[in-house]
Amino acid sequence: MARKRKGRDISGWLVVDKPAGVTSTAVVNKVKWAFNANKAGHAGTLDPEATGVLAVALGEATKTVPYITDALKAYRFVVRLGQATNTDDTEGEVIAQSDLRPTDEQIKEALSGFLGDIMQVPPKFSAVKIDGQRAYKLAREEEDFELAARPLWVEELLMTDRPDADHVELEMTCGKGGYVRAIARDLGEALGCHGHVKWLRRVWSGPFDAEDGITLEQLDALARTPELDAHLLPLEVGLTDLPEVKTTDQGVVRLRNGNPGMVIAHGVEYGDECWASFDGKAVAVGQYRAGELHPSRVFVPAAPTEG
Incomplete structure (x- = not known):
């Protein structure tokens, strides 16, 4: 009986196409339950309102998580111009506004300043630790604190659409530790009009692509079946870059x-x-x-x- 409670000794990677409104931890727990696995973890948190690739490692594949975390990742997102929020996305309160709207040319010119090796200050509502406490907890308690800038490699940052004066759609490829919300915030500041993320999708992460991801509905439907096991990728996929x-x-x-x-x-x-x-x-x-x-x-x- 004790062995059953521990779970199956199963290893591999599952690519989940995470929906909005659920945390990365909740997805990992659901995957672990669906496979009745004894160990699970993910390679790179997505904000609750973000969608797209969440790569979940089971069993021995958890030992390859650092190599996926270190890999390049691609995001597609929309920035709402003219407003800053305290969370740098639509979940927060508007803390500053501007009637200024930049031209397409001004936006493209500003984006060039975010390429290559840059220093980025994480959002205050993030999981970064300060003296052992998560920044988002301190932010919710309205504590006064500052976060140190961190290095980030941005390989590509392109404007792909401008549906109206208030919104711009971007695509970014970057290294580990990047916050898309911080890019939106800093772009808005660079343009002098403020900005925050309206929606965000991780398109791919290392060898994993959102188009190959399983949905939570499929996960529920196939839970505890051999058909679900067939979706598991070998742990060796996590070592692709080595x-x-x-x-x-x-x-x-x-x-x-x-x-x-x-x-x-x-x-x-x-x-x-x-x-x-x-x-x-x-x-x-x-x-x-x-x-x-x-x-x-x-x-x-x-x-x-x-x-």
Whole structure:
């Protein structure tokens, strides 16, 4: 009975197309329940009102979460010009307004200032920790505090539509730790008219695409069935951005015990972070040194299926 309560020993990635109005944590909990999995986590929080890719890792795939978190991500969003809110989205209270409306050319020119390596101050209503407390909790209590600027890589930021004077649709590709709400806020300030996010969708995250995502309705309908298991992607997908090396019969035994193991590598240099495979399955992630992989993460192989 205790084993049943713990859940299944199942590993892999599920791409969820998150709807608006639900938290990322709630989605992870629903996925964990639907698979009756013993462990689950996600790679990159989405705001409750945001939609799109939420990549959920189960079991051993949770060890690959950092590599998806570090990967590039793409967002499509609309900025409401002329208003600033205390949350930098439509959920908050309007705290400043302006009748000024920039031209398309002014917007495009301002966007160029947000490309490359930039420093970004997270929204006060965010999960950033200050002295052990979440910023959003301090903001709700109307505490006076400041957040430090953080580095962010913005690879692309384009205006894709201007439906009317009050709204502009943008697409952004960026690295980890970026807040779209902060981009909207800072763009509004740069244009001298204020701004906040009206709606936001994460189009893709690393190897995961929103078009391939399962909906919560599908998740409910397929819960605890083999059909749902068929939607699970292998944990190796989470290692796409790392070079692969292949280990030997002797190497796989050593690696699974947490020791350096012999690998066959091509195009990999001394000190590179890689993942080792054996018969196509991930064995470990680690550092390549002179013909061996020194493991930092080891994947426990799935138990043999009964029956």
